[in-house]
Amino acid sequence: MKVPSNLVKDIRNYYCEQLCSIYDKDEANAMILILFEHYFNISRVKMALEPGLRLSESEMLTFHFAVKDLLKNKPLQYIIGETEFCDLKFKVNESTLIPRPETSELVTKIVNGQQTTDNRQISILDIGTGSGCIAISLAKHIAGSKVYAIDISEKALEVAKGNTISNNVDVTFIHDDILSLRNNIDTKFDIIVSNPPYVRELEKAEMRDNVLNWEPHTALFVSDNDPLIFYRTILEFAKTHLNENGEVWFEINEYLGKEMTELCKAMGFSDVEIHKDFRGKERVISARSQG
Numbered sequence: 001m002k003v004p005s006n007l008v009k010d011i012r013n014y015y016c017e018q019l020c021s022i023y024d025k026d027e028a029n030a031m032i033l034i035l036f037e038h039y040f041n042i043s044r045v046k047m048a049l050e051p052g053l054r055l056s057e058s059e060m061l062t063f064h065f066a067v068k069d070l071l072k073n074k075p076l077q078y079i080i081g082e083t084e085f086c087d088l089k090f091k092v093n094e095s096t097l098i099p100r101p102e103t104s105e106l107v108t109k110i111v112n113g114q115q116t117t118d119n120r121q122i123s124i125l126d127i128g129t130g131s132g133c134i135a136i137s138l139a140k141h142i143a144g145s146k147v148y149a150i151d152i153s154e155k156a157l158e159v160a161k162g163n164t165i166s167n168n169v170d171v172t173f174i175h176d177d178i179l180s181l182r183n184n185i186d187t188k189f190d191i192i193v194s195n196p197p198y199v200r201e202l203e204k205a206e207m208r209d210n211v212l213n214w215e216p217h218t219a220l221f222v223s224d225n226d227p228l229i230f231y232r233t234i235l236e237f238a239k240t241h242l243n244e245n246g247e248v249w250f251e252i253n254e255y256l257g258k259e260m261t262e263l264c265k266a267m268g269f270s271d272v273e274i275h276k277d278f279r280g281k282e283r284v285i286s287a288r289s290q291g
Contacts, residue, residue, distance in 0.1 A: 006060055008042060008053040015067045022071065031076050035066050038080045073209040086137040090163050095155035096131040097219045102277040103195055106251050106284050107134055109275060110191060111141045113247075121146055123187065125241070127178050127194040127234055128152075130219060132160030132171060134193055139169040148187065152177045152218070179233055185241065192238045195251040196230035197222045203255075227256060228263055235267045242289040249286050257282035 004010045012032055019028035036042040039062055040055065047053065055063065069079050077083040077098045082091050085099040086107050092098055114122060122145045126135035129149035139147040149171050151157050157173050164171050176183050178196075199220050204212060211220075222229060231250060238248050248269065252260050257274050264272045269287035277283040 006054045075210045085133045099133040102283045107137045123189045124191045125189045128196045132163045148172045150174045193249040198253040200224045246289045254281040
């Protein structure tokens with residue numbers, strides 16, 4: 001290591017310069033600050049108030065290896081093992097996708113839609129739950145909800161179960177593959193929600209290395225030949241597993257909004273609506289069962 005000293009300000013400047021080789025300066029600085037906060041409970045304010053703050057040799061080594069992983073494009077969330085989503089903390093690892101801001105918008109829209117309903121228990125199914133971020137956030141923010149979640153990955157479900165404990169909610173998890181269900185699910189739901197794989201193989205070239213080389217491909221990609229396979233299968237499932245006037249909510253590929261609208265209508269769903277995300281992209285779709 002060639003850090004000028006063990007002063008926090010020197011460590012910050014040195015590693016920020018290192019990260020600027022692959023990240024822009026603001027992003028590099030933000031990641032450095034998160035590492036200081038996570039590992040050593042050193043905030044930006046504390047740095048400013050205590051310019052003589054130093055790290056021990058072992059602490060410097062911890063920081064060095066974290067930055068070394070960042071330089072390999074490993075996502076910061078995997079390095080520190082956690083992320084924030086809908087004002088909650090979630091453990092994540094390479095068996096789970098890293099929750100995105102647009103997914104939190106999906107959750108917020110569902111939660112807001114339930115604020116005008118009566119106090120009856122709302123039953124919810126999250127398909128392809130991953131870290132459990134959607135299911136757990138809905139359980140936390142919709143009072144009286146009964147939430148279920150499915151995932152094909154046992155390792156992802158282990159992470160999700162841990163996240164229910166840390167966030168003090170109850171979710172019923174089911175280990176299964178929605179494309180070929182083994183379990184007989186006889187529950188009916190008021191809401192079925194999913195953020196399934198929707199990135200086409202042809203879109204890989206648009207993705208950054210920190211996603212492409214680290215996040216689970218089975219949770220990201222679908223065949224170019226049948227990019228709506230998960231949506232079609234889930235809608236078919238929803239036809240027999242939604243209560244009357246039940247809702248389906250999906251995060252979708254921004255390029256396939258028209259195709260998704262047509263699919264929902266063709267499969268007998270009404271009130272089909274595309275919702276744009278904070279970037280103005282068509283990222284969420286909702287529809288209602290007709291009873």
